Amino acid sequence: MITDGQVLIKVEDLYKVYNNRLHALDGVSEEIRKGEVVVIVGPSGSGKSTFLRSLNLLEMPTKGHVYFEGVDITSKETDIDLHRRKMGMVFQHFNLFPHKTILENITLAPIKLLKKSKEEAQENAMELLKLVGLEEKANTYPSRLSGGQKQRIAIIRSLAMDPEVMLFDEPTSALDPEMVGEVLELMKKLAHDGMTMVVVTHEMGFAKEVASRVIFMDEGKIKEQGTPEEFFDNPKDPRLKEFLSKIL
Ligand code: ADP
Numbered sequence: 001m002i003t004d005g006q007v008l009i010k011v012e013d014l015y016k017v018y019n020n021r022l023h024a025l026d027g028v029s030e031e032i033r034k035g036e037v038v039v040i041v042g043p044s045g046s047g048k049s050t051f052l053r054s055l056n057l058l059e060m061p062t063k064g065h066v067y068f069e070g071v072d073i074t075s076k077e078t079d080i081d082l083h084r085r086k087m088g089m090v091f092q093h094f095n096l097f098p099h100k101t102i103l104e105n106i107t108l109a110p111i112k113l114l115k116k117s118k119e120e121a122q123e124n125a126m127e128l129l130k131l132v133g134l135e136e137k138a139n140t141y142p143s144r145l146s147g148g149q150k151q152r153i154a155i156i157r158s159l160a161m162d163p164e165v166m167l168f169d170e171p172t173s174a175l176d177p178e179m180v181g182e183v184l185e186l187m188k189k190l191a192h193d194g195m196t197m198v199v200v201t202h203e204m205g206f207a208k209e210v211a212s213r214v215i216f217m218d219e220g221k222i223k224e225q226g227t228p229e230e231f232f233d234n235p236k237d238p239r240l241k242e243f244l245s246k247i248l
């Protein structure tokens, strides 16, 4: 689906330099529009995570700007926490709080940061649990869940904050193969419901089916991008051709 929705995130000439020499990001400019599902692929070490983490400033760029809904969040005057809250993030490892129940995991941030009442937060959490068919797990602890269940909880925990965009960094890479499908299904559902998503993944099937745009990163740069059809059927950059020949 190609959308011409309004620009949600704008990245302008972003650089991230580690140890004064390694250019993890080497001049990246990009726009993410409302309703888009942008999939980012590329070899290991190409800067995908650094790029994603720069969008909500988990990583502070060395140079360049990130605008969220038109506000320069890289500016020192901006309250980054206020904006970060509108960007849900899901990592490879689930980072659920082990000593809290599933329900507590989901309601913690809405109560603390959005000042929701416990009742309202719990009601919303139960609806989200129903969405993923895990309502009977509300009072269990993360250790009792499978990897796929934990990752689906991590996703709905982010959704409980009512984000404007969801950022995923290889959300299925740490899962046993038989659990990848249930997580991808949930992500597809979100995409079809219109959620704006930026997804780093090696799941090319997901990219082909769901992405509005696919981006290829290599050596800290965006080397090529296009619709899934253009991207997979007619790649132009030699490094992308090589990359695709290895994974497809
Ligand atoms: P990808 O997610 O595509 O595998 P990353 O964004 O994690 O790539 O990393 C890009 C480059 O930056 C790699 O060379 C990596 O080793 C380096 N890098 C990432 N994080 C750090 C860090 N905290 N300190 C030093 N180098 C880092």
Ligand code: MG
Pocket (backbone or CB within 6 Å): 048, 049, 050
């Ligand atoms: Mg990474």
